[in-house]
Amino acid sequence: MDPYLEGYLWPDVHHRLATQISDQLMPLVRPRYVARIEIQVVADDTPEAEIGIMYPDVEIVRPRPPAATSQASPSEARAAGTAMMTPTSLSVPLLEVEVRLATVEIRDTAENQLVSSIEILSPVNKREPGLSKYRDKQRRLREAHVHILDIDLLRRGQRPLAHPRIPAHAYRVTLSRAGESVADVWAIPLQEPLPVVPVPLRAPDEDVPLDLSLALATIYDRAAYDLSLNYNEPPPPPPLSDEAQAWVRRQVDLHASS
Template identity: 55%
Template structure:
């Protein structure tokens, strides 16, 4: 069963996102490989990132847990040798526990020297808030200094875009391409009601860009993973809340699907 949305499905921005992230990376490699060979390969680079402050994702990306616990009404105590009475605590809070997040990047490498030519990064919530935001921006700078093309797929509404700037339009989703040694970033703003674009994946000069059909990638993984069996479209999509205009469109789209 296909998604009820023509472009990005906002309901995928939930606990399913880790699976969506990995599936997108794998499907992107499948689509690009026939266009790249024999001169280039697409490789999946998997790494672990530590989410030190996962509280904001509780109930969205991570399982909902009880974060507050009322203490068992301890009795007031007087310290030995003192007339002062110790005030019992009003709340007991769990010690923050870091969460290990698995992230997958698609790397385009030349087959002659295994040189990294382009990196396709699918942004996750950890990349869009501190301290992960600063860490990811440092990675962007390293790639730029190494003359590596960077294609960033931001298909999440929450968080701060690492390539954010005042002239960037306010849209739910955004694709950004920073070519090696370029002075400008190419941007594809994506509205809720529009399909995902076909974007270029740059290679080494003088080889031309190869096309990446993002909508075809998303449609394929939605069907293969049977996400429709896990999503409850009778509920509201994950936060942040949509504008009134987008909310009205979303409800009509679901009603007509």
């Protein structure tokens, strides 16, 4: 994973990755299954956390210039028995942000029933109130006996699954198989390649592999993200450790020399 992709390019990364995952899986699951992309539009009720990171900078607090009015002076207002209105000191815009979330759904071709749901997390899924809504969605999918593969390639935010045994690495993939009470977790350090993970189907059909490193490398090249990213600046928050920052700098220098 490239941590620089976690910033303003993330919406594009999210949708391209969903498309690439679908394209990669389609030859492996047909003809009994198909890989389809489902788009859900959700409201980001707390977009302030992403301003300057994923959302463009906006004017959060704007001082209000003094208005030129013919309003009476305080002494004149008191003499007239009226109250003078106190002018406001600033204006705050009301932010309304809609987020389009792409999910890759594996459905059987016989009855079009959902078998596996591949969720690519966005920031709205990793902070309240979106976090609770996403956990509710997971619960509904489990009750419907659907396999859930969560792909979390964002370092910021809260993980939907919290467990003390899971290492606090940069990225995570979680697989919850239908009908099972345990989840398989791939905790991925920044310096390691993304894993090849299983996508479950219906018994007796075997899992099919999903190569996340290949998917990310493919969209990186096709979208020419290197032309948009400034690797001379720090990556989006949270800040990297000194060790991780040194590793990123080596990768940038290696790419520049190739």
